[in-house]
Amino acid sequence: MTSPLPSGDSERADAVVVGSGHNGLVAANLLADAGWHVRVLEAADTPGGSTRSAELAAPGFVTDLGSAFHPLGAASPVMRGLDLERHGLRWSHAPVALAHVLPDDRAAVLSRNLDVTADSVDTFAPGDGDAWRRLFAQWRELREPLLGALLAPFPPVRGGLRLLREVGTPDLLRLIRRLVLPAVRFGAEEFRGEGARVLVAGNAMHADIPPSGAGSTAFGWLLAMLAQDVGFPVPVGGSGALAQALVARLETRGGRVEVGRPVTEVVVERGRAVGVRDAAGGTVRADHAVLADVPAPILFRDLVGPEHLPVRMRDDLDRFEYDLATLKVDWALSEPVPWTARGARSAGTVHVGADTEGLVDLSADLVAGRVPATPYLILGQLTTADPTRSPAGTESLWGYTRVPHDALREPGAVDAHVRRMEARLERHAPGFRDLVVGRAVSEPDDLTQQNPGLVRGALMAGTAGLHQQLVFRPTPGLGRADTPVDRLFLAGASAHPGGAVHGGPGAAAAQAATARAGRLGPAYAALIRAGHRVVHGSPD
Structure with a gap:
């Protein structure tokens, strides 16, 4: 049983936001825009969650602790509406958005210059350039309504x-x-050559859906079209600059972010969230709402407690699936990566390790719980994208590969897989190892320590598979930020519309919170409560 908040508690706000990932900060900003007094409580010493930066591999080499490239951040109507450029955010682009290096050392190039992309895929199969142009023309017509629909509350x-x-x-x-x-079927239907096909399939691998799995085109096609449209931009100075702009915007509206203050409990009284309690026993009362930018299992099991949840929802949480674990390596290089494939040298993002067929095989290993013998790497040439990241003539290289959960627990397993990653780079960039002047390895547990929201190194707070999207995210339900606890809203990537830096879950939670607090709030609450009863039943 939880103890009630003191009635005379001096710490209070209209809304308390738990966690200062970008979604939590988006939600806080939108509530502040509505005139609410907002407090954001963050466990870490710096805000931002997965949008933070640091010098890990060597002094003077800035890398990103989580997300690095932000095509959805640049295109999202939610993020664009916040006008973060007025609060210090600046975007930077590499000359080429993305290159996929194939096993035979050819590279398919995706540039914001449509002619460059079309010419690249045409070298693999004449006519694929025209097919790419047709797809991009369709995208330009669909972009605004499609993004509006994909990122809106369900x-x-x-x-x-x-x-x-x-x-x-x-x-x-x-x-x-x-x-x-x-994605492999989409590629076969639309293109004749490997270049265009692998650009789509490789982008699908940013999620955890196999390119042979249903729904993988949604990610591969979307990211490929965004790369063509807005590129794969990075914030100047590091992804932490995105969080800093969100914090600065919030503070101009009277909001407040408190770091080093982990929340240990969402206080529930008579079925309603009324505030939070921190690790030191301090409390903050929330007059209107508590919004949580944390993974759903952590929110419901650890912060709320099963006694406040319907039995069916408790059972559903036992079936919640995190996305794959991540092994991340940051390298400080004395020179840029000496790619044999010239198209990769000017790319901000580089995919390397497999062609389309190889991606299917590699995904089969991951699904089966095996560590792939040949890792697929998603790399960020951060200095190529943003020259402020390291000294002139050098490169800050960021990269990760996906692995099954708990697959690297054996002694020496992490080092062995890092050697495989570097062997893959050495094969396509001879002399790579000689350029390494610093290295920082972040295994899955390290990522969790840096950001508790990255549970076992899962980047998206839950699988992107169709069985955990829309009305199935985070569990079968309403597909909304509302929860079975009145005035408690899930604002993180475990909620629809899911992972990536686009602000959709935060915006949806803010919208739900304002609806609940509005003139029709009681009717809104009754409707949501009825919906949850239909799906989950009632709490014990």
Whole structure:
């Protein structure tokens, strides 16, 4: 049983936000825009969650602790609406957004210059350049209504109607089919050559869905079109600059971020969230709402407690699936990576390790719980993208590979896999090892220590598989930020629309909180409560 908050508690706010990841900060900003007094409590010593930066590999070499490249951050209507450039955020681009290095050392290049991309994929199969142009023309027509629908609270009524008006029913059905296609099938339908196909399949690997799995096109096609459209930009100075801009914006509106203050409990009284308690026993009362930018299992099991949840939801949480674990390595290099494939030398993001067929095989290993013998690497040439990241003539190289959970527990397993990663780089960039002047290895548990939201190194706070999206995210339910606890809202990537830096979950939570506190709040609460009873039943 939880103890109630003191009635005379002097610490109070209209809303308390638990966690200062970008979603928590987005939610706090939107509530502050509505005139709310907002307090954000963060366990770490710096705000930002997965949008933080540091000098890990060597002094003077800035890397990102989590996310590095932000195509959705640049394109998201949520993030664009915050006008963070007025609060210090500046974007920087590499000359080329992305290159995928194939086993035979050819590189497929994806540039914001459409001619460059079309010419690159044409070298693999004449005519694929024209196919790419047609797809991008369709994307430009769909972009705003599609992003509006994808990032809106579920169900996306307004965005969905706008998308329907834009494309019409027949083409909307074809678009939905495209989104649920396996990426390898989409590539086979649209292109003749390996270059364009692997650009889509490789981008699908940013999520944890195999490129042969249903729904992988949604990620691969979306990221490929965004790379063509807005590029893969990075914040000047590091991803921490994005969090700093969000904090600065919040503070101009009277909000407050308190770091080094871990929350240990969401206080629930008579079925309603009324505030939080921190590790030191301090409390903050929330007059209107508690919003949590933490993974769903942590929120419901650790901070709320099972006694406040319906039995069915407790059972569903036992089935919650995190996405794959991550092994991350940061390198400080005395010179840029000496790629044999020239197209990779000017790319901010580089994929290396497999062609389309190899990606399917590698994904099969991961699904089966095996560590792939040949790792697939997603690399960030951070200095190429942003010259402020390291001394002139050097490179701050950021990279990660996915691994099954608990697969690297044996002594020496992490070092062995890092050697495999570096062997792959040495093969495609002879002399790479000689350029390394510093290295920082972050195994899954290290990532969790840096950010407790990265549970066992899972980057997306839950698998992106179809079985845990929309009304199944984080568990079968309403697909909304509302929870079975009144005035408690899930604001992190475990909620719809999921992972990546786009602010969708934070914005949805802020919208739900303001609706609950509004004039029609009691009716809204009754409707949400009825929905949860239908799906989950009632708490014991």
